[in-house]
Amino acid sequence: MFSLSRYLDIALAVVAVVLVKAVIARRRQRAPYPPGPKGLPIIGNVLQMPKEQEWVTFARWGEQYGDIVYLELLGQPMVILNSAKDAVALLDKRGTIYSDRPVLTMGGELVGWKESVSLLPYGARFREYRKFMAKAIGSKAQVERYLPLVERETVRLLQRMLDHPKDVSSNLRKTAAAIILTFSHGYRIREEGDPLFKVVHEAVEQFFKAATPGAFLVDVFPSLRYLPSWFPGTSFKAKAKRWNETLQKMVDVPHEFVKEQMAINAEIPSFTSELLKTETLEGDKEHNIKWAAASLYSGGSDTTVAAIHTFILTMMLFPDAQRRAQAEIDSVVGNERLPTFADRSSMPFVEAVYKESLRWHSLGPLGLPHMLKEDDIYKGYLLPRGSIVIPNIGKFLHDPEMYPNPDVFDPTRFLEADGRLAAHDPRDFIFGFGRRICPGLHLADASVWAACAMILAVFDIDKPKGVDVALTYTSGTLSRPQFECSIQPRSAKARDLITASEERA
Numbered sequence: 001m002f003s004l005s006r007y008l009d010i011a012l013a014v015v016a017v018v019l020v021k022a023v024i025a026r027r028r029q030r031a032p033y034p035p036g037p038k039g040l041p042i043i044g045n046v047l048q049m050p051k052e053q054e055w056v057t058f059a060r061w062g063e064q065y066g067d068i069v070y071l072e073l074l075g076q077p078m079v080i081l082n083s084a085k086d087a088v089a090l091l092d093k094r095g096t097i098y099s100d101r102p103v104l105t106m107g108g109e110l111v112g113w114k115e116s117v118s119l120l121p122y123g124a125r126f127r128e129y130r131k132f133m134a135k136a137i138g139s140k141a142q143v144e145r146y147l148p149l150v151e152r153e154t155v156r157l158l159q160r161m162l163d164h165p166k167d168v169s170s171n172l173r174k175t176a177a178a179i180i181l182t183f184s185h186g187y188r189i190r191e192e193g194d195p196l197f198k199v200v201h202e203a204v205e206q207f208f209k210a211a212t213p214g215a216f217l218v219d220v221f222p223s224l225r226y227l228p229s230w231f232p233g234t235s236f237k238a239k240a241k242r243w244n245e246t247l248q249k250m251v252d253v254p255h256e257f258v259k260e261q262m263a264i265n266a267e268i269p270s271f272t273s274e275l276l277k278t279e280t281l282e283g284d285k286e287h288n289i290k291w292a293a294a295s296l297y298s299g300g301s302d303t304t305v306a307a308i309h310t311f312i313l314t315m316m317l318f319p320d321a322q323r324r325a326q327a328e329i330d331s332v333v334g335n336e337r338l339p340t341f342a343d344r345s346s347m348p349f350v351e352a353v354y355k356e357s358l359r360w361h362s363l364g365p366l367g368l369p370h371m372l373k374e375d376d377i378y379k380g381y382l383l384p385r386g387s388i389v390i391p392n393i394g395k396f397l398h399d400p401e402m403y404p405n406p407d408v409f410d411p412t413r414f415l416e417a418d419g420r421l422a423a424h425d426p427r428d429f430i431f432g433f434g435r436r437i438c439p440g441l442h443l444a445d446a447s448v449w450a451a452c453a454m455i456l457a458v459f460d461i462d463k464p465k466g467v468d469v470a471l472t473y474t475s476g477t478l479s480r481p482q483f484e485c486s487i488q489p490r491s492a493k494a495r496d497l498i499t500a501s502e503e504r505a
Helices: 004-028 054-065 084-092 105-110 124-137 140-163 168-185 195-210 222-226 235-263 271-278 285-317 319-333 341-346 348-360 441-458 492-504
Strands: 068-073 076-081 376-378 381-383 388-391 459-462 486-489
Touching: 054 068, 054 076, 076 084, 084 376, 084 388, 105 195, 105 222, 105 235, 124 140, 124 271, 124 285, 140 168, 140 341, 140 441, 140 492, 168 195, 168 235, 168 271, 168 285, 168 441, 195 235, 195 285, 235 271, 235 285, 271 285, 285 319, 285 348, 285 441, 285 459, 319 341, 319 348, 319 441, 319 459, 341 441, 348 441, 441 459, 441 492, 486 492
Parallel strands: 076 388
Antiparallel strands: 068 076, 376 381, 459 486
16 A cells, blocks of 8 residues: 655655756756756746746747746756757757657656657657658658649538538548548548547547646656556546557557458558558567558647648638738639649749748647757757757747748738748748658648638638637647637639539549
């Protein structure tokens, strides 16, 4: 039976370890740490950490202390990067020592997401995942083979929006699932009641909850995982068990589906089937294939949904930009067909609207944290080994030096005087940095652009009549907008075009 004295022994041991680490760190210090808010003895800056809209607080600290801010949380060093130049210099150019991930006790260890590419430690297994992904979608040229799939499923999104205009999030989730599960496993979801869609959606939702900084005390005190389940404050253990079961279904069920289809020569060619056919399945190879495929969905589905949702929000709030983009589409495409990827280069303002919607509200304002593998000296400061390094992407995208009047939604900031697209592409930041950059960025980019262009071609997006728009954003790893809007076909011709295109898809 676990006694209270044993619990106190664990707590004292944690404090002792923290103090020893602090003494060792001070002794080895060759240069000053970067400046930051002054913390308290032992606990450091724990009480100053924001619980929501974290990037706003980090940006404010950047204005006070400088672009590089240093914190300590119970002896754990943390470095906030508020400048894109510093993020590139460290996370890109020194990627050999900045590519690890911190251990997340709840989401990574207990739930099991440490096997996904997002949380996997940097090493041989991570490199094999990335090799598999690079072979399939590592470049724009490789993604071209999947553009017909993206266009077909985006047409079906239009039909969903026509049939269920108030179910924006659900419509977008189904479309993201249809694209990624067809690509990853050759699995085509059913329009209603698809069991796999339900499982993968639940698992991804649970991931974002489990990976939210500060959401679970066990991430601060990892030794709590060893307490018995009956002990007060250990409800996280039962939750982790349930979430792990959902995760295992998300990983195993589509993989077994591919193998069953391959056994009867009925598989749709996919990321998984091609690897199962071409790789020698020895050691951990099949395990790595299975988790690499699962990582594609978990890493890209909700971010894609949030990006399109944010685009819809900006079109509702800024109708002048919406009308100008629609006019450009009409001039290039007319009203007899929908825009395709072949039209993309001919619609620079649509491209600018797409980019500005990505910049105006950052989907992953802090990205996923990196971890420093060894001591590093940068700009005269010591960044100690084991530091959690967080790029404040939300701050980068609102840097007035790169984006004048950053709080203003202005697509023309991306257009030169002659109409060409300007520099400072937000996609250089939102997909991450260095060896941890999103492996599916080209497929994600294609999926979001197609949705933006096709939605603009056939729908008007307005504020709901007689309803005050209450706009909120979720906090945590992924920041999603929450709002109501009115989506209606632009004309009877647009309605007919949606229906006719869906029948051909």
